[in-house]
Amino acid sequence: MSNINDKTPENLTSIAEVEDAKLAASTEQSKSQSRIIFERFLKHKPAMISAVTLVLITVIAFTSIGIGPIPGWWKQSYLDAGSVINGGKPSLSLLPTWLGGSGIRIGDHPFGQDSVGKDYFALVMNGTQKSIIIGLVVGLVATFLGAVIGAVAGYFRGWVDEVLMRITDLFIVIPLLVLAAVLGQMAGHGSGSIITLALVLGLVTWTGLARLVRGEILSLREREYVAAAQAMGSKTSRVIAKHLLPNTVGVIVVNATFAIAGAILLESSLSFLGFGVQPPESSLGLLISQYQNAFVTRPWLFWWPGMIIVVIALAVNFLGDGMRDAFDPRQTGKKRRRRAGLFAMPTRKDKP
Amino acid sequence: MLKFILKRLGSAVGVLFGASLLLYVLVINAGDPLADLRESNAENREYLMQQRSDYLNLDQPWYLRYISWLGGVGKCVVGSCDLGRNINGVEVSGLLANAASSTLRLVLLATFIAAILGIAIGVITAVRQYSGLDYIITFLTFLFFSLPVFWAAVLLKEYMAIGYNNWLENPEISLGRSILIGVVVGLILQMLLAGSLKRRGVTFLITAIFVPLLLQYSVWLNFYRYPQMGPAIIVILTLLLALSATAMTGGLKEKKILYPALVTVALVAALYYATFWLLKDANTWILIMGAILAVAVPGVIGKFMGGRLSKTAAGVSMLVGFVGATLTVVDHIFRAWPGFLELKGRPIGTIGSSTANLGGGYWDSFLDNATQLLLPTIVLAIISLASYSRYTRSSMLEVQQQDYIRTARSKGLSERTVIFRHAFRNALIPIATIAAFDFAGLIGGAVVTETVFGWKGMGDMFSTGLHAVDPAPVMAFFLVTGTAAVLFNLLADIVYALLDPRIRV
Numbered sequence: 011m012s013n014i015n016d017k018t019p020e021n022l023t024s025i026a027e028v029e030d031a032k033l034a035a036s037t038e039q040s041k042s043q044s045r046i047i048f049e050r051f052l053k054h055k056p057a058m059i060s061a062v063t064l065v066l067i068t069v070i071a072f073t074s075i076g077i078g079p080i081p082g083w084w085k086q087s088y089l090d091a092g093s094v095i096n097g098g099k100p101s102l103s104l105l106p107t108w109l110g111g112s113g114i115r116i117g118d119h120p121f122g123q124d125s126v127g128k129d130y131f132a133l134v135m136n137g138t139q140k141s142i143i144i145g146l147v148v149g150l151v152a153t154f155l156g157a158v159i160g161a162v163a164g165y166f167r168g169w170v171d172e173v174l175m176r177i178t179d180l181f182i183v184i185p186l187l188v189l190a191a192v193l194g195q196m197a198g199h200g201s202g203s204i205i206t207l208a209l210v211l212g213l214v215t216w217t218g219l220a221r222l223v224r225g226e227i228l229s230l231r232e233r234e235y236v237a238a239a240q241a242m243g244s245k246t247s248r249v250i251a252k253h254l255l256p257n258t259v260g261v262i263v264v265n266a267t268f269a270i271a272g273a274i275l276l277e278s279s280l281s282f283l284g285f286g287v288q289p290p291e292s293s294l295g296l297l298i299s300q301y302q303n304a305f306v307t308r309p310w311l312f313w314w315p316g317m318i319i320v321v322i323a324l325a326v327n328f329l330g331d332g333m334r335d336a337f338d339p340r341q342t343g344k345k346r347r348r349r350a351g352l353f354a355m356p357t358r359k360d361k362p
Numbered sequence: 363m364l365k366f367i368l369k370r371l372g373s374a375v376g377v378l379f380g381a382s383l384l385l386y387v388l389v390i391n392a393g394d395p396l397a398d399l400r401e402s403n404a405e406n407r408e409y410l411m412q413q414r415s416d417y418l419n420l421d422q423p424w425y426l427r428y429i430s431w432l433g434g435v436g437k438c439v440v441g442s443c444d445l446g447r448n449i450n451g452v453e454v455s456g457l458l459a460n461a462a463s464s465t466l467r468l469v470l471l472a473t474f475i476a477a478i479l480g481i482a483i484g485v486i487t488a489v490r491q492y493s494g495l496d497y498i499i500t501f502l503t504f505l506f507f508s509l510p511v512f513w514a515a516v517l518l519k520e521y522m523a524i525g526y527n528n529w530l531e532n533p534e535i536s537l538g539r540s541i542l543i544g545v546v547v548g549l550i551l552q553m554l555l556a557g558s559l560k561r562r563g564v565t566f567l568i569t570a571i572f573v574p575l576l577l578q579y580s581v582w583l584n585f586y587r588y589p590q591m592g593p594a595i596i597v598i599l600t601l602l603l604a605l606s607a608t609a610m611t612g613g614l615k616e617k618k619i620l621y622p623a624l625v626t627v628a629l630v631a632a633l634y635y636a637t638f639w640l641l642k643d644a645n646t647w648i649l650i651m652g653a654i655l656a657v658a659v660p661g662v663i664g665k666f667m668g669g670r671l672s673k674t675a676a677g678v679s680m681l682v683g684f685v686g687a688t689l690t691v692v693d694h695i696f697r698a699w700p701g702f703l704e705l706k707g708r709p710i711g712t713i714g715s716s717t718a719n720l721g722g723g724y725w726d727s728f729l730d731n732a733t734q735l736l737l738p739t740i741v742l743a744i745i746s747l748a749s750y751s752r753y754t755r756s757s758m759l760e761v762q763q764q765d766y767i768r769t770a771r772s773k774g775l776s777e778r779t780v781i782f783r784h785a786f787r788n789a790l791i792p793i794a795t796i797a798a799f800d801f802a803g804l805i806g807g808a809v810v811t812e813t814v815f816g817w818k819g820m821g822d823m824f825s826t827g828l829h830a831v832d833p834a835p836v837m838a839f840f841l842v843t844g845t846a847a848v849l850f851n852l853l854a855d856i857v858y859a860l861l862d863p864r865i866r867v
Binding site: 176179180181182183184185186187188189191192193195196271275278279282283284285295298299302305306312316319320323324327328331 | 378389504505507508510803805806814824828847
């Protein structure tokens with residue numbers, strides 16, 4: 011077998027040997043599974059655009075008004091009221107003068123001002139920070155709970171599965187918004203911080219993932235490598251953590267992204283209804299709720315927070331879609347099949 | 363099968379029990395129901411607080427409160443529900459009856475529209491995977507997924523309702539705008555119908571010329587304020603439908619399908635005159651009976667005249683009969699429209715589920731309900747449309763890779779038969795589960811929608827109840843939605859087991 015690297019010999023008999031020789035002769039480096047998935051993900055254009063957008067929004071939201079005590083580069087604070095300039099109209103303008111606009115400038119209040127003269131850009135950025143934090147925390151909590159509960163139910167089966175799945179059903183029967191609203195109301199009356207709200211939302215959104223992971227684990231636990239690990243004396247926790255969960259990572263990661271998008275929308279709905287973030291604090295949903303009647307007179311108070319929710323949720327959803335495509339082993343290149351039109355009249359030939 | 367259903371039902375009731383206990387405990391701990399009274403300066407403050415704690419049984423421990431609530435619900439079995447009193451001492455059972463009817467009407471209609479449209483869109487995008495149409499629709503569904511319900515609702519209110527109402531004051535479409543509409547409709551239509559480049563071009567040209575002419579003609583007729591159709595157009599339309607449905611299924615030469623369809627068309631024309639005065643002042647029962655007859659009678663005609671093709675013939679005749687009946691009703695609605703506009707100047711409503719003191723006849727209140735229902739239904743339908751079309755698409759793509767689809771293609775079946783007879787039916791199976799989940803989700807969405815549109819439905823009941831930490835209305839809301847969710851899930855499981863023989867029960 012020493013001369014295979016130099017030249018494919020003529021006298022190989024089995025197909026396996028030929029394939030082997032070809033592999034050895036090729037100069038291309040072999041790739042690991044995760045590398046292949048990552049490269050597939052990089053090729054997914056919408057996901058890449060979304061990733062860039064998300065990073066941009068996050069960076070702007072966190073650096074502009076700063077985080078907590080750390081000040082940002084934006085001068086105005088979202089807490090200070092001021093004099094209303096120019097009816098509070100946004101000073102942001104992207105249309106150059108030669109197109110009839112007022113030139114490209116940012117101005118003092120790019121997103122305008124609210125009724126008491128607070129800078130709307132700072133307010134919206136504050137809300138964006140809240141949305142991103144809530145989305146991430148909910149995503150983490152829900153993913154952790156869902157993965158662990160699903161894995162335990164699927165691995166042990168029997169009465170453990172029965173009990174865990176009935177608990178899951180319990181949460182599914184109560185509409186998500188209702189449960190979240192009740193818990194949000196409790197959290198709001200308690201400390202009122204957004205982390206509490208996010209933790210509470212995480213406690214109710216894990217059910218879908220738990221069901222999916224359970225289904226995956228139920229089929230994975232019958233594989234030989236699990237039996238081998240058990241035979242070699244691995245502890246149950248090790249089998250679950252090292253052998254089973256890594257193989258469901260596709261399902262978990264994809265669902266985590268969708269959970270983040272769902273959480274951001276859920277928080278905005280709750281805040282809109284008054285069960286989420288409470289007034290001294292602010293969030294995008296709350297801003298829309300406060301200014302929905304100002305739509306005709308001061309539309310920018312309504313448009314900015316809404317647009318940012320839509321853009322964030324859209325980007326996260328596309329990211330999730332890209333990941334799903336990347337993890338899907340059946341996804342091999344895009345080819346478009348051309349077939350006869352579905353609504354075409356049957357020609358004489360087609361007739362059965 | 364019966365054992366399976368009973369077992370599922372038993373576990374569903376158990377889950378409902380547990381969930382109600384969980385929710386009850388959470389709600390009564392969600393705040394202080396006396397908070398507003400504690401801060402009030404009213405002279406009879408003590409009395410009011412005492413009265414409210416009597417209504418809510420605040421002096422009892424939580425488990426007694428829950429048990430007494432549960433006891434009241436238990437009376438539903440003997441037909442006299444007692445869902446407790448709300449914070450003002452009003453019986454919740456009475457409130458629920460009104461609220462539930464408007465909310466369920468909204469949610470059912472939205473589910474129905476979303477399911478039909480969503481499944482159709484899903485099938486088309488799956489068949490044309492990776493085409494321009496697929497990309498556009500994929501983007502749109504993602505956009506709809508990402509829309510906050512309330513935000514979309516406010517936008518629709520501003521642009522659709524108020525815009526349309528303003529336009530209707532003096533309905534005119536300028537020439538440029540109607541050409542633009544024609545071009546856009548043409549582009550969409552050629553994408554939907556697809557085919558070769560020549561076919562697409564012809565589709566586009568015909569639409570782009572025909573639509574502007576139609577628009578200008580309708581403006582000239584003042585169609586938007588005084589719409590009219592008349593029996594001649596109804597007959598022509600049903601006749602065209604009968605001919606094309608026959609051509610699509612068996613070919614025009616197939617007398618066994620063509621004749622029953624033509625008989626149905628004649629029946630539609632005769633019944634238009636026969637039922638004219640009856641429908642002039644209709645009621646809901648007449649419409650429901652009419653709809654049933656409009657399907658049943660042509661079905662029987664098709665079955666008896668169809669011979670060896672009786673199944674296809676019955677299907678075609680039923681379709682023709684139903685569409686003919688619908689057109690007849692639409693004709694009556696058209697006749698009622700000018701009178702309705704006099705009663706209600708700005709037709710598309712943005713607040714409430716019906717207009718108070720409208721007056722007028724059956725068709726006027728019918729139109730009023732419909733126009734009030736329009737916007738909330740669109741908002742709800744758009745959002746669940748996205749999930750239906752997404753799931754149908756992936757389910758169709760999955761099915762299309764199966765061996766039996768390749769077999770069907772290779773034995774020379776036409777593409778339509780492969781898609782509808784072999785792929786679509788199997789792809790529908792998982793959709794049954796989605797529909798059950800989606801219904802429960804939509805009720806949650808209805809809470810937000812009702813708030814935006816100012817409906818006094820169940821969502822409003824829930825939302826005000828929770829703000830006041832008042833368990834009775836919140837639990838009444840849960841009772842309806844939870845039961846609906848459990849029933850729909852059970853139904854989905856049964857349908858699943860019936861449709862898919864691989865699932866053993």
